[in-house]
Amino acid sequence: MTTRTTKLGTHGPAVFPLALGCMGLGAGSWYGVRDDAEGIATIHAALERGVNLLDTGDFYGMGKNELLVGKAIAGRRDRVLLSVKYGGQRGPDGAFLGFDASPVATKSALAYSLTRLGVDYIDIYRPARLDPRVPIEDTIGALAELVKAGYIRYISLSEVGAETIARAAAVHPLCDLQIEYGLASRGPEATIIPALRTHGMAMTAYGVLSRGLLTGSKPAGDDMRAHLPRFSGDNAVKNQPLVAALHRLAAARSVSPAQLAIAWARAKGAAQGVTVIPTIGSRTPQQIEDAIAAVAIELTAAEVAELETAVPATAVAGERYPAPMMAHLDSER
Numbered sequence: 001m002t003t004r005t006t007k008l009g010t011h012g013p014a015v016f017p018l019a020l021g022c023m024g025l026g027a028g029s030w031y032g033v034r035d036d037a038e039g040i041a042t043i044h045a046a047l048e049r050g051v052n053l054l055d056t057g058d059f060y061g062m063g064k065n066e067l068l069v070g071k072a073i074a075g076r077r078d079r080v081l082l083s084v085k086y087g088g089q090r091g092p093d094g095a096f097l098g099f100d101a102s103p104v105a106t107k108s109a110l111a112y113s114l115t116r117l118g119v120d121y122i123d124i125y126r127p128a129r130l131d132p133r134v135p136i137e138d139t140i141g142a143l144a145e146l147v148k149a150g151y152i153r154y155i156s157l158s159e160v161g162a163e164t165i166a167r168a169a170a171v172h173p174l175c176d177l178q179i180e181y182g183l184a185s186r187g188p189e190a191t192i193i194p195a196l197r198t199h200g201m202a203m204t205a206y207g208v209l210s211r212g213l214l215t216g217s218k219p220a221g222d223d224m225r226a227h228l229p230r231f232s233g234d235n236a237v238k239n240q241p242l243v244a245a246l247h248r249l250a251a252a253r254s255v256s257p258a259q260l261a262i263a264w265a266r267a268k269g270a271a272q273g274v275t276v277i278p279t280i281g282s283r284t285p286q287q288i289e290d291a292i293a294a295v296a297i298e299l300t301a302a303e304v305a306e307l308e309t310a311v312p313a314t315a316v317a318g319e320r321y322p323a324p325m326m327a328h329l330d331s332e333r
Contacts, residue, residue: 004050004295006275010200012154012175013081013123017266017295019053019204019279020046020288023060026068034283036068043072045285049292053081055178055204055279057128058113059088059096066116077119083204084113085128085158085178099328101131103142110151126156126178130330136164140171147172156204160330162195169199179331180207180320181276183246183261184214184230186313192331193272202275207320208265211281214311215257216243229318238317245310255297258287262294264307271304 005014025039043054054073056065066084073080086109089097106127113122125146127139143155157168158178168174177196181188185207196203209215211225218231225231230239243257250257262278269276282288299307319326326332 005052006277007202008053008124008154008204008277009175009196009202009275011173012156012202015053015081015277016051017277018051018262018291019055019083019277020051021206021279021281022054022056022065022069024281024283025065027061027064036071038284039068040072042282042285042288043069044076045288046282047073047076047079049288051288051292052079053083053124053204053277053279055083055085055206057085057088058109058116059086059090059128062090062094063112063116066113070117070119074118081123082117082119083124083126083156083178084117084122085126086110086113087127087129087131099127099129099131100134101127101129101139102134103138106139106142107146110146114151121150122152124154124156124175125152126158128158129328130160130164132328136160136168137171140168144172161333162191164330165192165195165199165201169201174199174201176202176204176277178204178206178279181205182208182210182214182265183307183311184210184242184313184316185320187332189272193269193274197273202277203269204277204279205265205269206279206281208278208280209258209261210316210320213239214243214246214261216247227322228320229322230316230320232318235318242311242315246307249307249310255294256290258290259294259297260307262291263297263299264304266295267299267304271301 008015026034026036056069087099087101091097146152154175155172156176213230246257250260265276265278280291282291
């Protein structure tokens, strides 16, 4: 078992240098039909290797993902830090109906997550997006009450901008921001990473591989990535040279493209004075092993620059989400 850990920001717990994003696991997966047994085996493999931060959301599979995670951690709670996002409103047909991070909805969502996960408290709880109808101070105030009551341990945010971070941090200490960040998604570097540094926050970075784009994944069918701009139409063709460039650099170093992209994210965060914890969507035990091996890779400043030259973010074709979703992201304002 690997026991190396780092602090999740000034105010957070000690975590393994990688986290496991559980959205792609089990019957509630957004990446096509998956097997629950395989998902549980993947979580167990991660825990055995020292990965302790598991990320899920109450709207992943309308609760199915939390139920899967709950089964996987039964009897292992002392080895797990649960990070849960909430607020996405779903209809019985699976449609997204909006977002609610009001104080009442916050407390109600937590009650159901505790039940599905089979736990007495959640370690890290965060609204998945900014609710434009609710002042962030009100949302954080409700979360602070839940901390005081012992139902959650830490408060965090997801996909918000620098101004929202500052307003939220003035109400209660925050341990991290979850946001898409990687070679192909460099937007947070302008104002968000400086805000994290100012407020002593880490980053749990998802999309480090641009949802598999950089490793050559070609989703189809009911895999939600087939509908994302970077995987669609001409954009998919235009992005192939970037994929090929990363593969060449990885081969030259005798590592996998995923390992090189993970190593870049960690090195780039350190260079900017912020701890970046790549949140990897591994869906098999073997993928977990591959990702964990990246922790041992140390890149020099010159190697980081070489990667950025070979895979410039400005050359990536397509946004990370469809236009209507991008328009609602506070982090993109």
